[in-house]
Amino acid sequence: MTEALKRDYRVCEEIGRGRFGVVRRCELLDPSAAPSSFAIKSIDKSIVSGDDLDSHCLLTEHKVLSLLPPHPNLLRIHNAYEDSSHLHLILDLCDSPDLHRAVVSAGPLPEAEAARIIAQLMRAVAHCHRHGVIHRDIKPDNILFDSRGLLRLADFGSAEVIGGGEPVAALRGVVGTPYYVAPEVVAGREYGEKVDVWSAGVVLYVMLAGFPPFRGESAVEIFGAVLRANLRFPPRFFRSVSSTAKDLLKKMLCRDASRRPSADQVLSHQWVTSYGGAEATDLII
Known part of the structure; x- marks a missing residue:
């Protein structure tokens, strides 16, 4: 050293x-x-x-x-x-379990806590987007917490800088983790910052259900499920989940990126604002 x-x-x-x-x-x-x-x-x-x-x-x-x-x-x-x-x-220093380990350990999270986490995550994502950065690999493993329970979005190794005063260029190329990658990425189409909103929507689904919405036994099967984007809410796992939470999931996991909300629009959704702006200083993670 x-x-x-x-x-x-x-x-x-x-x-x-x-x-x-x-x-x-x-x-x-x-x-x-x-x-x-x-x-x-x-x-x-x-x-x-x-x-x-x-x-x-x-x-x-x-x-x-x-x-x-x-x-x-x-x-x-x-x-x-x-x-x-x-x-x-x-x-x-983030010495608390990451979100993946927290969900594996505790199972699905209460809606209030999931809202506090998604609000912090979307604030980070909105900040990145305002400065021309797309993360492209949002998943529970990259969502860390410090000793105060404050969320820290990590691992920008797949990020792309698209700002700098130049016109925003659409991207191509499959980047990310199969369960969390957006359908437009899988399809090989041009894409932009809304891919991060999709990935965050998958994270929200995982927090509420304990498993991802689009699954398969291999990467090929997972990608096929992502392309179909057939979003379901199994009653066994979603019986007690509110209709407003499901509404936000439907919006974030909309296959048509042009109809998908921005990070700022997610933050203004009723489910997020209903928890007082979701300032997370008292997480149970």
Whole structure:
């Protein structure tokens, strides 16, 4: 590790490990600073060097998070250090279970909590869209929570920057995770920011039901179900779910992207606003 990193932070215990490196907790050595605890993601450059897709994703994530203005619901890069072997990113510390693990552990969430989470998620998405960024891989695994229960949208490795004062260009190419990818992406059509709204709609369905709306035994079967977009609400799982929640799901999971709401329109939907704007400071995650 660089001398500058050692001077600024105390690196502590390992809290995660992935294909490209290790995530550890670290503490800022300046006692007057707040917050003082962060995560340090140390990426092994020898593994990600070259022109492969994974290298591109890691570089994209660093670039996008550095370009986006700060937002309370986005994972933030606070600093970056580089030595001969590693790139070290100082990130917000999110030491609570991610949304995927929370739903697997607890099952479907109460509507009030699901609304608080979707409101935070859509605030993050709306912020990205206003600054010309499409996330393109929204799923429960990428929805993190800090120690206060505040949602942080993470993993911008598949993101695309479409702003910068230039006309918004439609995108092509299958990017994302099969259960959460929008039908226009699967169909190979041009698409835009509404793909993030679709993915967030799948996340909302998973929070309320405990499983995704479009399923299959393989990626091909899942993509086929996504293309059909035959949205169902099995009574066994949706009997106690409100009609306003189902209405929002129908809108977010509309196959026709032109009729799908924007992130800001989702935030103004009755189901979200009925929970007081869904300011999530008391999540049970």
